Amino acid sequence: MAATFEAGRPVSARTRELFEAYRGELLRWNRQINLLTRRDPEEAADTLIRQCVGAFDLWWDASGQALVGAGGALRVYDLGSGGGLPGFVWLTLLAEQGVAASAALVEPRAKRAWFLERLARLPGGPPFAVFAARWGEPVAPGAVPALARGAGADTPILFTLKALRLPEAAILGGLSTAEPVLRSTAGVAVELVRFQPTVGVTAAKLSRALEIPAPGERFQAGGWTFEAGARRLLVPTKRGQRSATAAGLMVSRHVAVDSIEGGAGD
């Protein structure tokens, strides 16, 4: 049976082809690498891809489009990618939107990192680097992703996390190893997007648990100084996006206001 990846809207033929190829890789390597449940992995792959598509649309409409802005460049870090979720799916959909992404998928487990390297070589797939390390650990100089066309020190940064819980400071702190050359530029927006259940959580509770600074607060992390912006919990409400497996998203955004002279990474 043909897989369905759509979550409320059709995807392009190119995107569909890439999702088919990705699904094929997940199913091919699942047994050796443990990427999906062994019970009905086909259904699991489709559900997970669909969940990431629905979550992308939710984020893109509510925040992503405004974050990327005209010109369409973005630096992306998917932390704890595992088998590439949501990293591979989101990068494919960003490419569909014409966004030039300079991206890294971060995964410390060697077999999973190997699998991600395979995905990076899928013909016509979105370009990305693989950091085979825990986030914040040093990475080989060659692993830092090349900047995509139109990207520079003022390009916004997006973090995505699905099924990995890291507090705000641990995420932002890793910028000192991941962006050692670019450093911070005043005005750069950094957005953190965490997959969440759609019920039983609130933005206030999550902000406390994840130590997300309150809007307007100034704080330092990773050799950067930030002013905290809005914190929002996005929950799917549109027809086609709501389902038992749809994800909610906790989104927090900060703006770099200054860099700390001689900070970590220098």
Ligand SMILES: C[S@@+](CC[C@H](N)C(=O)[O-])C[C@H]1O[C@@H](n2cnc3c(N)ncnc32)[C@H](O)[C@@H]1O
């Ligand atoms: C539960 S899996 C989630 C995988 C994928 N995001 C998904 O939803 O299918 C969490 C992944 O995070 C990785 N991980 C754990 N600690 C990490 C860290 N500090 N930095 C980056 N990745 C980490 C693990 O190796 C594991 O593959």
